[in-house]
Amino acid sequence: MTATDPVPAAPAPPAVVVRGLTKVFDQKVAVAGIDLDVPSGSFFGLVGPNGAGKSTTMKMCTCLLRPDGGTAWVDGVEVWTDPAEAKRRMGALPDDLPLFERLSGGELLTFLGAFRGLPTPEVASRSAELLEVLGLADDAGVLVADYSTGMRKKLSLAAALLHAPRVVFLDEPFESVDPVSARAIQEVLALFRSGGGTVVLSSHVMDTVERLCDHLAIVHEGRIVATGAIEAVRDGRRLEDVFIEAVGGPTSVGDQLHWLA
Amino acid sequence: MVGVFIRLKWRLLRNGVRRTRGNPVAVIGFIVAVIGSLVAAVVGSVVLVGLHGYWDEVARERILAVVCSGVVVGWWFGPFLTGGVDETVDPSRLVLLPLDRRQMRRGQIAAGLVGLAPLVVLTWSVAIAVGMGRSLVGLPVVVAACVLLPLAGLVGSRALATSLARLTRTRRGGDVAALVAAFGGALVFGALQLIRFVEPDDLDAVVRTLRWTPPGMAAAALELARDGAVLDAAWRLVPLAATVLVLGWLWARQLDRLLEDPAQLHGVAADATAADGMAIFAGARRFLPRSATGAAVAKELVYLRRSPGRRAALFAGTALGLVYVVIIVAQGDRSQRLAVLASPIAMLFSVQYASNQLGVDPSAFWLEVVTGPPARARWAGRQLLAAVNVVAPVVVAALAMGLLTGGWAEVVATLVATVAATPAIVGVGSLMSPVWVTPLPDSGNPFAANQSAGGNGCMAGVVAILFVGLIAVLVGPASLALRWALLESPAWAPAVAAVVVAVDATIWWGASRAATALIGAKETDVLAQLDARLNR
Numbered sequence: 001m002t003a004t005d006p007v008p009a010a011p012a013p014p015a016v017v018v019r020g021l022t023k024v025f026d027q028k029v030a031v032a033g034i035d036l037d038v039p040s041g042s043f044f045g046l047v048g049p050n051g052a053g054k055s056t057t058m059k060m061c062t063c064l065l066r067p068d069g070g071t072a073w074v075d076g077v078e079v080w081t082d083p084a085e086a087k088r089r090m091g092a093l094p095d096d097l098p099l100f101e102r103l104s105g106g107e108l109l110t111f112l113g114a115f116r117g118l119p120t121p122e123v124a125s126r127s128a129e130l131l132e133v134l135g136l137a138d139d140a141g142v143l144v145a146d147y148s149t150g151m152r153k154k155l156s157l158a159a160a161l162l163h164a165p166r167v168v169f170l171d172e173p174f175e176s177v178d179p180v181s182a183r184a185i186q187e188v189l190a191l192f193r194s195g196g197g198t199v200v201l202s203s204h205v206m207d208t209v210e211r212l213c214d215h216l217a218i219v220h221e222g223r224i225v226a227t228g229a230i231e232a233v234r235d236g237r238r239l240e241d242v243f244i245e246a247v248g249g250p251t252s253v254g255d256q257l258h259w260l261a
Numbered sequence: 262m263v264g265v266f267i268r269l270k271w272r273l274l275r276n277g278v279r280r281t282r283g284n285p286v287a288v289i290g291f292i293v294a295v296i297g298s299l300v301a302a303v304v305g306s307v308v309l310v311g312l313h314g315y316w317d318e319v320a321r322e323r324i325l326a327v328v329c330s331g332v333v334v335g336w337w338f339g340p341f342l343t344g345g346v347d348e349t350v351d352p353s354r355l356v357l358l359p360l361d362r363r364q365m366r367r368g369q370i371a372a373g374l375v376g377l378a379p380l381v382v383l384t385w386s387v388a389i390a391v392g393m394g395r396s397l398v399g400l401p402v403v404v405a406a407c408v409l410l411p412l413a414g415l416v417g418s419r420a421l422a423t424s425l426a427r428l429t430r431t432r433r434g435g436d437v438a439a440l441v442a443a444f445g446g447a448l449v450f451g452a453l454q455l456i457r458f459v460e461p462d463d464l465d466a467v468v469r470t471l472r473w474t475p476p477g478m479a480a481a482a483l484e485l486a487r488d489g490a491v492l493d494a495a496w497r498l499v500p501l502a503a504t505v506l507v508l509g510w511l512w513a514r515q516l517d518r519l520l521e522d523p524a525q526l527h528g529v530a531a532d533a534t535a536a537d538g539m540a541i542f543a544g545a546r547r548f549l550p551r552s553a554t555g556a557a558v559a560k561e562l563v564y565l566r567r568s569p570g571r572r573a574a575l576f577a578g579t580a581l582g583l584v585y586v587v588i589i590v591a592q593g594d595r596s597q598r599l600a601v602l603a604s605p606i607a608m609l610f611s612v613q614y615a616s617n618q619l620g621v622d623p624s625a626f627w628l629e630v631v632t633g634p635p636a637r638a639r640w641a642g643r644q645l646l647a648a649v650n651v652v653a654p655v656v657v658a659a660l661a662m663g664l665l666t667g668g669w670a671e672v673v674a675t676l677v678a679t680v681a682a683t684p685a686i687v688g689v690g691s692l693m694s695p696v697w698v699t700p701l702p703d704s705g706n707p708f709a710a711n712q713s714a715g716g717n718g719c720m721a722g723v724v725a726i727l728f729v730g731l732i733a734v735l736v737g738p739a740s741l742a743l744r745w746a747l748l749e750s751p752a753w754a755p756a757v758a759a760v761v762v763a764v765d766a767t768i769w770w771g772a773s774r775a776a777t778a779l780i781g782a783k784e785t786d787v788l789a790q791l792d793a794r795l796n797r
Contacts, residue, residue: 064627066785083784087633097792098624102567103560107541114556115634120542143567159628 012040013076015167015198016061020070023056023222030056032222033070038167038200038215043193045209045230046202048219049247054202055095057219058169061200062092075166088116091160093153095171095202099144105131105155106140109162116163123162130158134184149176157185167198174208186212206240220247266368270375293723298377302384309385312392325480326468328389329410332382333476336414337421339378366513373415382411389483399486402494406479406486409501413476416505420512423519475500553634557642564622565649574701575653578611582654583661585609590662600662601671602744605679607658608651609729615647615690616697616728619780623700623791630788636777640691644773647687655679674747678740681761685736688769690728691776695783697724698790739764 016038023031031053038044046054059065061072063083072079075089100108106127113123131137134154139147147155153176160168168189174182189199189212203209209216210230216239217227225246226233234242278291309328312321373379386407394403471477482497541559542549549555565571586607590600614621621643629639656676663672739761746757780787 084633092631097627100625102564110541111556111560112632115553115632120551
């Protein structure tokens, strides 16, 4: 390199850094010292079988569950040292957590926008756009209690994106969502990424992860068993095959369940 | 199938107890509930076995009338007072099972007989049978009465819960349901208080009235059967048997409707005001600041209008408080002035909204955690709700006492002192809230009112009592001084009022700041206590 050569840009620091994250419930180790780097601007899939520790990891990254050990940084902010700043930079869609049932969808977004300190006109315009894009505009005045599971999921996504965070954590965002809505969600997330946002998504639907994500980590029994760019992890194979190999094959039916045949 | 329901209920109870592990508050609550039930069962049984010969005829008559009526009416409304309605009663959980209606009813009745409170009632029923079963000829009637009494209580409770579940589908229905539960609860509570305070001789009038009711007639039937007057006794059991049949029919009818449309159990119909999605700052709320604090207050005002749970709590707290004040005033020779001045005691039953501010809307607390609102917004809405629940019962009780006694000067003094003390009360409540948090259900569906599981309801009561003691020490003297000044020395009233307001405002300010610091440190612990799903 000569003095006249342009200096290459330094790689962007990871959007999410996790070091030694641990959680134990009673005597069951749910997360066993996870280390993770989520590249900035990536669509990162956190995959694993049921009970692997994906949701617990996400909760610890989003200030919903205090870890027993280790820590996490979101957009350079240590989550458990400066949670207020971390929350400003991230949005979260936990799996199946209740909302304020007796607010309408529109009211809920207004309320949360105000809680985040956004100006009311800004909240109104952002809410209207999000509800429109997510197909909830006609139901903005309906009480959340009367929303279907899919509608609640979309409303929660709108709430997670309302303040234009740098990173969003989405726990099973496509579960219970119809294909049309799923497409709308994907478009919203693509737009979010195009602005430099990072999406961390947990799922056990390999097709979804393979189609959407550019990086992933496979979690099994509270540990990361594989991580990296999705092409590198797949290494030319189907993601489902890689996943099953990483977490162990399915229990063989053998001569059981013969009464079903 | 009956056995399956019993095992299901037993397992639900056992798992509820298992979940208290690691939660000292719930463990204490559970232990208190167990000890209380055992004491009630043993003491009650000793008294009732004593019917065999220990008590004289007058005492026997009183005991039977009160116990028989108490068992039935207490079982009807007790679960709503304690939040003890269990999941086995909820038809929506069973609707996919291939159970016919008969199996469902039998199973639910059997499941209803499993638990601490049913254990107490069944023990008492056996004790009544032992105490009153002196004549072989009359024994069948005694046994029939002892079976009918808990059955009437249980079937009535099921009928009420199922009817309320259907009613709460609409806002108007929700209010009716809340009123039924609140005033029924007040009735039971008032009766219990009367028994505690009234002299035995004063009970005769009550007993004479009770003996015209089906449970009271069953009590008379027990006495007649004891003396061998079988036919007379049997006739007196007919009204109670008819009550069981009518309540059973009502329950079956409501249950059938719920099974045909289980969606009736969930959700509340959207109201017209929600048509404008951005309406959180609409109507009277448009004057609120467009800030996090304004939004928190607006949300609580919206919830006061729409949430059957909130309104039920407010109605129940107000009704129970009024009954309590009336009972206290009815004791002994109280002057008019004291009658009105006793009305702040009415806040006793809704004060848990002040001392357990984080327990309201427990399941949605995560939204606040991930949003990270400004400190002031955390408490503004909660303190407003607490203030409403503190002030409303006192206003109703003071006005009622004013109407009864004509002591309007005392009414004014009481209301001024209460309003002045309210900021301090809710501020101290905010400070206590992160320390002792108990999730309160927010549902118009009575099947969802299961906060008593694991001793939570009991512990919430204990914490509320501690809170009342604390505010009596912190706020009581200033409040009494203000009332004294207003009534006895009006010239001093402005100066005393200024000092009292300053003292109460200082307590509110200091306690709120301390609460803010505390919630910052304990946020995730509170969240884990409020929503168990986050902690697994």
